[in-house]
Amino acid sequence: MESDKFINFMMAMVCAPVVMAWVALAGMLIVQAFSDDAIVTDIEAYKSVLLIVGSPALVIIYKTLELWTAQQNSQIEQVRKGTFRNGGHDAKECEEEKA
Secondary structure (H helix, E strand, O other): OHHHHHHHHHHHHHHHHHHHHHHHHHHHHHHHHHHOHHHHHOHHHHHHHHHHHHHHHHHHHHHHHHHHHHHHHHHHHHHHHHHHHOOOOOHHHHHHHHO
């Protein structure tokens, strides 16, 4: 359980700010590109910054989605096993049958 707290702490302190910075920079670049022609002419510098921040952000997003999918599959498997263990009955129905 202690490792879960550390992982959650690292996600909050490192991963979330990286992803949020990437989204903010991308949004800012899009908005400013419509209002300032100088940004469109110097787009290479802005793309470089987005790529530098975006590479770790994309890895973080991918790994987070992968972890979330694994947790969802685990929960589905637990429900499936519980359903088959109870013979398709809810736990409440099993208690009523025993009484």
